[in-house]
Amino acid sequence: MIQTMDVAVRCRNLRMTYDGKVEAVRGLDLQILTGECFGLLGPNGAGKTTTIEILEGLLSQTSGEVEILGKTWKDHSRELREVLGVSLQETRLPEKLTVRETLQLFGSFYRYARPTLEVMNEMALTEKANSWVGKLSGGQRQRLAVATALVANPMLLFLDEPTTGLDPQSRRQLWDILRQFQRRGGTVLLTTHYMDEAERVCNRVAVIDHGRAIASGRPAELIEELGGQQMVEFETTGDSWGASDRWRSLPGVETVHVEEGRVMLSVRETHETIPALLAALQKSGARLLRLTTRQASLEDVFVRLTGRRLREE
Amino acid sequence: MSYLSLEHETDVASAKDAKLPTLSSKNSRWAGYWQLMMARMKEMWREPEVIFWVFVFPILLALGLGIAFRNKPADVYRVAIVGGEGDTHALDLLKASLQGGSVRTDELPLADALNQFRLGKYDLVVVPKAGSGFEYRYDPVRPESVLARTVVNDAMQAAAGRKDAIQVSSKASSEPGARYIDFLIPGLLGMNLMNSGMWGIGFALVQMRQRKLLKRFVATPMRRGDFLLGLVSSRLGLMLVELALLLGFGVIAFQMRVVGSWASVILISAVGALSFGGLGLLTASRAQKTETVSGLINVVMMPMWMFSGVFFSYERFPAVIQPFVKLLPLTMLNDALRATILGGASLASQGTRLLILLLWGAVSYALALRWFRWT
Numbered sequence: 297m298i299q300t301m302d303v304a305v306r307c308r309n310l311r312m313t314y315d316g317k318v319e320a321v322r323g324l325d326l327q328i329l330t331g332e333c334f335g336l337l338g339p340n341g342a343g344k345t346t347t348i349e350i351l352e353g354l355l356s357q358t359s360g361e362v363e364i365l366g367k368t369w370k371d372h373s374r375e376l377r378e379v380l381g382v383s384l385q386e387t388r389l390p391e392k393l394t395v396r397e398t399l400q401l402f403g404s405f406y407r408y409a410r411p412t413l414e415v416m417n418e419m420a421l422t423e424k425a426n427s428w429v430g431k432l433s434g435g436q437r438q439r440l441a442v443a444t445a446l447v448a449n450p451m452l453l454f455l456d457e458p459t460t461g462l463d464p465q466s467r468r469q470l471w472d473i474l475r476q477f478q479r480r481g482g483t484v485l486l487t488t489h490y491m492d493e494a495e496r497v498c499n500r501v502a503v504i505d506h507g508r509a510i511a512s513g514r515p516a517e518l519i520e521e522l523g524g525q526q527m528v529e530f531e532t533t534g535d536s537w538g539a540s541d542r543w544r545s546l547p548g549v550e551t552v553h554v555e556e557g558r559v560m561l562s563v564r565e566t567h568e569t570i571p572a573l574l575a576a577l578q579k580s581g582a583r584l585l586r587l588t589t590r591q592a593s594l595e596d597v598f599v600r601l602t603g604r605r606l607r608e609e
Numbered sequence: 610m611s612y613l614s615l616e617h618e619t620d621v622a623s624a625k626d627a628k629l630p631t632l633s634s635k636n637s638r639w640a641g642y643w644q645l646m647m648a649r650m651k652e653m654w655r656e657p658e659v660i661f662w663v664f665v666f667p668i669l670l671a672l673g674l675g676i677a678f679r680n681k682p683a684d685v686y687r688v689a690i691v692g693g694e695g696d697t698h699a700l701d702l703l704k705a706s707l708q709g710g711s712v713r714t715d716e717l718p719l720a721d722a723l724n725q726f727r728l729g730k731y732d733l734v735v736v737p738k739a740g741s742g743f744e745y746r747y748d749p750v751r752p753e754s755v756l757a758r759t760v761v762n763d764a765m766q767a768a769a770g771r772k773d774a775i776q777v778s779s780k781a782s783s784e785p786g787a788r789y790i791d792f793l794i795p796g797l798l799g800m801n802l803m804n805s806g807m808w809g810i811g812f813a814l815v816q817m818r819q820r821k822l823l824k825r826f827v828a829t830p831m832r833r834g835d836f837l838l839g840l841v842s843s844r845l846g847l848m849l850v851e852l853a854l855l856l857g858f859g860v861i862a863f864q865m866r867v868v869g870s871w872a873s874v875i876l877i878s879a880v881g882a883l884s885f886g887g888l889g890l891l892t893a894s895r896a897q898k899t900e901t902v903s904g905l906i907n908v909v910m911m912p913m914w915m916f917s918g919v920f921f922s923y924e925r926f927p928a929v930i931q932p933f934v935k936l937l938p939l940t941m942l943n944d945a946l947r948a949t950i951l952g953g954a955s956l957a958s959q960g961t962r963l964l965i966l967l968l969w970g971a972v973s974y975a976l977a978l979r980w981f982r983w984t
Contacts, residue, residue, distance in 0.1 A: 352828055354984065377830035384828065388820040392655040393648055404644035405831040408632045428655075448829070449630050480630070 302330040303366075304452060304483040305351060310360035312346050312507075320346040322507040324360070328500075333474060333484040335498035337491065337594065339604070343507040344487040345385055348456050351485065352382050364452070378406055381445025383438075385456040391430030395421050395440055398429060402444040410449050419443040419473060435466030442473060453477055455486040459493060471497045491594040503598060510601050518597045522551060527592050528561045528569055531585040532577060546572045551600055562592055562600075641831050645839030650846055653809065662808075663851060667801045668858050674920070675790040675863055686757035688714045689722035689731040702768045712761060732757035794859040795946040796919040801851055802878060803913060803939050806885025807892065807906045809847070810840055814893040815902040818982070827983045837978070841886040848882040849875070856950070868953035876956065877949060880963055881942040884970030888938070890977040913939035938969040 305328035312321040321343045328334040336344045349355040351362060353369035353376065362369065364376050389398055396412055403409030416422045419439045424432060432440065438458060445453055453474075459467040467490075474484055474497055488494055494501045495515045502512035511518055519525060543552045543561055548568035553560040563569040566589050577584055599605060653659045715731075722734045726746060732754045734746035745762070748754040817823050826836060852875065859865035867874065892909055896902040916923055916930070917939035926934060934940055941962040948954035 374830055382828045384825055386821055387825045390652055392652045401644045401648050404636055404640040405829040408635055410630050411633050
């Protein structure tokens with residue numbers, strides 16, 4: 297099914313070097329289909345913002361090709377701006393304008409704009425229509441930022457870290473809005489460093505690290521590629537147990553990762569591995585300090601691929 | 610909750626349950642420009658600092674300076690008469706004089722008299738000489754001191770019986786137009802147009818750049834020229850209010866007379882507002898931080914505060930620097946405003962000045978557009 301869809305965004309061998317020194321993006325290939333929600337997932341400084349700003353036509357790449365709806369920024373800038381809605385990281389909208397005025401202002405830049413009231417209703421901002429932007433909460437501001445993009449009735453929505461710094465409820469609200477937009481046939485590209493966000497709202501993700509895509513595909517597929525879909529984490533007394541080979545030989549274990557004395561196993565079936573693990577511990581006389589099992593996540597994919605965590609917490 | 614069920618849905622959400630958005634009618638060519646200009650005006654109106662610095666401060670300045678330097682009906686000279694021999698004679702002579710009303714005298718010892726004269730409390734010290742006659746102690750660089758000497762001397766000589774050789778008569782003629790406040794208000798108007806142009810455009814732009822708002826704007830199909838035009842023309846609306854307030858204040862509070870036509874005054878002010886808007890644009894074309902642009906704006910404005918004849922005539926500066934002074938945009942604006950408001954000069958006669966002013970504006974715009982950074 298995917299193969300037959302139209303391509304909304306395509307970039308090939310994208311490279312971006314700042315001041316001839318800092319390589320922010322080093323050869324990135326992306327293909328985003330019409331109607332899907334695509335996530336660029338990666339730690340801070342991975343090159344996500346640079347990539348999305350190149351795709352938004354706000355930065356010029358050092359080399360590589362970018363096509364939005366089959367058109368290049370060089371030749372069709374104005375046309376593309378009409379159909380692309382963006383929300384940048386850290387834009388601070390004028391504080392002394394009201395929500396309504398802000399949307400009217402942004403709407404006036406497009407040939408056709410949606411009625412301000414309709415967008416405010418959709419974004420749950422109607423109550424705040426006459427409040428100054430400076431008086432809004434973080435979640436309301438972020439919704440307004442997305443509203444300034446939606447007022448244009450765009451075909452594409454590019455959002456740079458739309459939920460960073462938001463409380464869980466505001467994040468969910470925003471995810472619902474993205475789902476609505478997608479249901480109308482819109483295409484979404486977003487960057488995030490929240491794995492749960494990528495897993496929940498994105499149809500496909502590309503995991504970015506040091507300016508390269510180190511994995512891409514559907515979140516579920518990427519997790520499956522880990523080998524197991526379950527994770528077993530434990531800690532024991534005695535450090536001689538840190539040797540990872542020992543754990544790999546347990547039944548059902550696919551990968552082993554040791555971090556600060558904690559052992560993380562990705563396993564096919566928890567009920568196969570746990571009894572064997574307990575038996576092995578019993579035999580050695582080590583005491584179990586902690587044992588948890590959980591579903592594997594994109595975080596585990598990232599840890600597996602880079603040996604690092606996505607966010608240093 | 611819908612987001613939880615996402616993984617079980619198809620890759621691409623179906624459009625069947627979508628509410629299609631409605632579209633308003635087509636935006637006109639100038640919709641963006643109009644909204645940008647209105648947004649800028651609203652923002653300024655809602656900023657208490659802007660209201661104070663643009664509208665209240667110039668009026669307070671005019672009020673303060675107008676009162677401090679108001680022309681008194683006739684100056685009262687303060688004269689110290691040194692006590693001792695012959696002082697009663699001097700006092701009698703002064704009292705007998707016709708102009709005795711404009712001279713206030715005190716009697717005190719020599720040392721005190723000289724000390725207070727040095728501090729400016731007295732304009733003149735009259736010291737009786739041992740035999741007969743007086744000695745005047747005065748300060749030749751203090752106009753009031755020089756005048757006091759003449760007035761006191763004339764009074765005493767007349768009282769002592771000196772006759773004027775020629776019969777003269779005088780008629781008082783003091784009309785609005787020649788007073789300090791008349792000079793000051795057009796200067797304050799010029800300075801205000803400069804201040805609000807530089808801050809209202811230069812500072813505001815850098816703030817928008819720092820807040821990534823400019824970047825957000827260029828991510829829309831907004832016409833960049835419309836943005837800059839909207840910013841500058843929002844200044845024109847504000848300019849009319851500044852003009853009406855300051856000149857109105859002069860007329861009402863100080864009975865100032867606007868001799869030239871209001872239309873010319875408005876036109877000259879508009880040219881000034883636009884030119885300083887251009888200069889503001891230029892100072893803001895590359896700066897990334899508001900701190901940087903504040904410094905730049907002050908560097909640009911400082912020479913004009915000093916040299917362009919806001920508070921006093923630039924004729925007082927040495928002749929060598931006059932050509933430089935006369936090229937400054939604020940000098941041109943102030944001269945044109947004064948010539949029109951006070952002298953009733955025609956617009957045509959101000960052509961050269963307006964041309965120089967416009968040239969400043971045009972060159973600034975051209976350079977600003979070339980250098981301007983949106984991100």
